[in-house]
Amino acid sequence: MALNRLASLIALTVVVWLSIVFGLFIVFRVIFEISLPWQNMLAPAIIGVSRVILSAMVGIAWLLVWWKLANLYLWRKLKRRE
Amino acid sequence: MVFSGILFCIGFLVTFLTTPLLARMNRKLGIVGIDAHKTNKRKIPEMCGLGVTLGLIFSAILAALFFGLEAKPILALVLCVSTAAAIGVADDLGPLSSRLKPVLTTIAAVPIVLLGAYSPYMAIPFLGTTRLTIVYPVLVIIAIPVLANSINMMNPFNGAMSGTCSMLSLAMITYLLLLGHFSEAILPAALLGSLLAFHWYNKYPAKVFSGNAGDLSIGAAIGALTIIGRIEVPMLIAMIPHITNAFYLLSSVGGLRERREMPYRPTRLLEDGKLEATEDGKAPVTLSRLILAEGPLRENEVVNIMIILTTVSSLLGLLTILFLRR
Numbered sequence: 001m002a003l004n005r006l007a008s009l010i011a012l013t014v015v016v017w018l019s020i021v022f023g024l025f026i027v028f029r030v031i032f033e034i035s036l037p038w039q040n041m042l043a044p045a046i047i048g049v050s051r052v053i054l055s056a057m058v059g060i061a062w063l064l065v066w067w068k069l070a071n072l073y074l075w076r077k078l079k080r081r082e
Numbered sequence: 083m084v085f086s087g088i089l090f091c092i093g094f095l096v097t098f099l100t101t102p103l104l105a106r107m108n109r110k111l112g113i114v115g116i117d118a119h120k121t122n123k124r125k126i127p128e129m130c131g132l133g134v135t136l137g138l139i140f141s142a143i144l145a146a147l148f149f150g151l152e153a154k155p156i157l158a159l160v161l162c163v164s165t166a167a168a169i170g171v172a173d174d175l176g177p178l179s180s181r182l183k184p185v186l187t188t189i190a191a192v193p194i195v196l197l198g199a200y201s202p203y204m205a206i207p208f209l210g211t212t213r214l215t216i217v218y219p220v221l222v223i224i225a226i227p228v229l230a231n232s233i234n235m236m237n238p239f240n241g242a243m244s245g246t247c248s249m250l251s252l253a254m255i256t257y258l259l260l261l262g263h264f265s266e267a268i269l270p271a272a273l274l275g276s277l278l279a280f281h282w283y284n285k286y287p288a289k290v291f292s293g294n295a296g297d298l299s300i301g302a303a304i305g306a307l308t309i310i311g312r313i314e315v316p317m318l319i320a321m322i323p324h325i326t327n328a329f330y331l332l333s334s335v336g337g338l339r340e341r342r343e344m345p346y347r348p349t350r351l352l353e354d355g356k357l358e359a360t361e362d363g364k365a366p367v368t369l370s371r372l373i374l375a376e377g378p379l380r381e382n383e384v385v386n387i388m389i390i391l392t393t394v395s396s397l398l399g400l401l402t403i404l405f406l407r408r
Contacts, residue, residue, distance in 0.1 A: 005376045006387060010394050012372075016322050017398045021207050021405070024315065028206045063329060070330050070367055077375035078361055 012073060016066055023062050027055045083264070085149045086255070086271035089141045093275030097137035101283050104130045105290045113174065115291050119239060119381045121355055126288055129174045130280075131243075131296010135167045137276030138269075138303055145268055152265075155310045158199035159269065159303065165190040166230050166302035170295030183294075184227045190302045191226035195219045200309045207315060207405035225314075226305045229321070232328035233301030238349075238370050240288035242385045244281035246323065246392040247300055251277055253320045253396035254304070257313045260403055266311040273303055286382035315406070316399035323391045327369035334367040349374055356380055 031054045036043045108114065108127040115128045139160050146156040169186045172178060178186065194200060202218040203211045214221070237243035251274035258267035277300070283290045292300070308317040318325070346364045348371035349357045359374035373379070373387050 002376065005373070006390060008376075009373065009387065009391055013322055013391055013395055014398070016326060017319055017395070017402075020319060020322075021402065024206055025208055028209050028212055032212070063333075066326055066329060067333055070326070070372060074359075074367055074372055074375050077372075078359065081375070081377060082361070 008073065012069060015069060019062050019065055023058050027058055031055055031058070085145070086268050089145060089149075089268050089272040090275035092144060093137040093141045093272035094279045095137075095275075096140045097133040097276040097279035098282065100136050101130050101133035101280060101290060104133055105283070113293075115293075117240070117288065119349075119351055119357060120287070121351065121353070124287075126291050128291045129171065129293035129295045130283070130290035131292030131300060132167060132171075134273075134276040134280045134292075134296055135163055135299040135303075137279065138163060138273050141272030141276070142269055145272070149268065151268060154197050155199040156269075158194045158197045159306045159310065161193035161197075162190045162226065162306045163299045163303045165193070166226075167295050167299035170293065170298035173294040173298075184231050187227035187230045187298060187302070188223055190230065190298075191223045191305075194222050194226070194306055194309060199306075201312050203312075204314055205312070205406045207402055210406075222309055225309070226302055228325075228328075229305035229308075230298045230301030232321070232324045233304065234294060234297035235328045235331055236324045236369070236388070237292060237297050238368070239286075239381050239385050239388075241281060241285035241382070242388050243292055243297055243300070244277055244284045245385055245389045247304065248274060248277040248281055249389055249392040249396055250304055250317070250320055253399055254307060254311065254313065254317065256396075257316045257399065257403055258311050260400070261313065261406075263311055263313075266307075270307050270311070273300075273307065286385060316402050318399075319402050320392070320396040320399035322395040322398070323369055323388060330367040330369070330372075334365075352378055357384060 031051055034047060034050060036047060105127040108129050113128045114125040117124045117126050142156050142160055145151045146153050166187060169183070169190070173183055200218060200222055202213060202215045204214055204218065205211050233243060233247065236246060251270050254270040255267050255274060258270065280292070284292060308314060346362045346366070347360060348365050348368045350360055352358055356378035357374055358378040359371045369388065370384055373384050
């Protein structure tokens with residue numbers, strides 16, 4: 001079992017971990033703290049919807065980063081093997 | 083700790099004794115699968131992961147009756163795991179469509195929500211506890227099918243599911259003990275005992291297969307115990323190999339697809355019995371394909387790497403606990 005292979009996969013796992021921790025920080029410290037400068041009947045709904053949309057965008061960003069990294073790793077290794 | 087030890091032994095014994103019986107019964111009934119990653123293409127009895135389900139349910143009932151554990155979470159766990167097992171059995175006997183299976187597994191989450199076997203206060207790294215009164219039940223309904231199906235997708239090789247899930251159960255016990263949730267650590271101990279007994283039969287070269295019944299119920303059990311134990315974020319981290327594998331697979335094949343619906347395979351078996359990653363651009367991207375991208379390996383070596391990666395992610399989960407401010 002090559003240690004190189006294991007090291008690359010562990011590095012991928014660590015990157016995913018960091019992205020999750022950072023993403024959670026952004027969602028709960030930044031997005032969930034959003035407020036509007038005015039108060040009316042629509043404000044809570046606008047805030048709620050914006051929080052959901054922005055959190056979903058962070059989630060999609062996570063997934064895109066993971067996807068790009070996995071593909072980059074796979075095709076680089078397969079090309080090198082050829 | 084003593085109760086955890088006793089339930090670990092009970093879970094181990096029940097699964098160790100029932101798995102060969104299930105194997106014999108399923109072989110007799112013709113419920114067998116082909117070991118695709120062997121040159122001799124042996125037929126192996128399927129659906130034997132129900133031994134783990136039985137071990138966990140039996141231990142959970144004993145815990146409620148004799149160890150004074152609260153009945154509500156145990157009832158939620160038993161209902162959740164049995165529902166997932168029933169869906170898995172239906173899938174093993176007459177395959178369910180790739181879209182129907184995840185939808186059906188959401189039913190397994192319903193007992194947890196209806197019985198209120200959760201706490202809407204979630205511990206987030208660096209931030210402390212956040213109240214998610216409205217969002218949390220929705221997260222439960224999403225989390226159980228996602229976890230159950232991602233465990234199901236992480237079972238391509240002999241011992242992969244049982245080995246990695248044993249590691250996840252051990253991680254769960256460690257997190258719960260570190261956070262001082264001692265009574266919640268009893269049930270994961272039973273799951274660990276059951277999984278280790280099952281791994282004895284399922285490890286390379288496998289004598290039994292877990293089947294969808296085993297995979298889905300074990301995944302649902304891990305999800306339910308995570309929610310009951312309030313260790314959502316560390317377990318999300320510990321399950322990075324499982325979750326990323328499921329995500330890579332789904333995004334590379336463009337949505338929910340069953341194995342039989344995928345004409346291109348991520349790996350192929352070589353004449354010397356080793357496995358190799360395929361170069362086909364249309365083949366799904368999976369964790370096993372990433373592991374094999376650098377060169378061929380034996381099946382048990384791939385599984386060992388999967389277990390090592392789950393160990394690393396479990397350690398990262400442990401590190402995350404240090405960032406949780408309660």
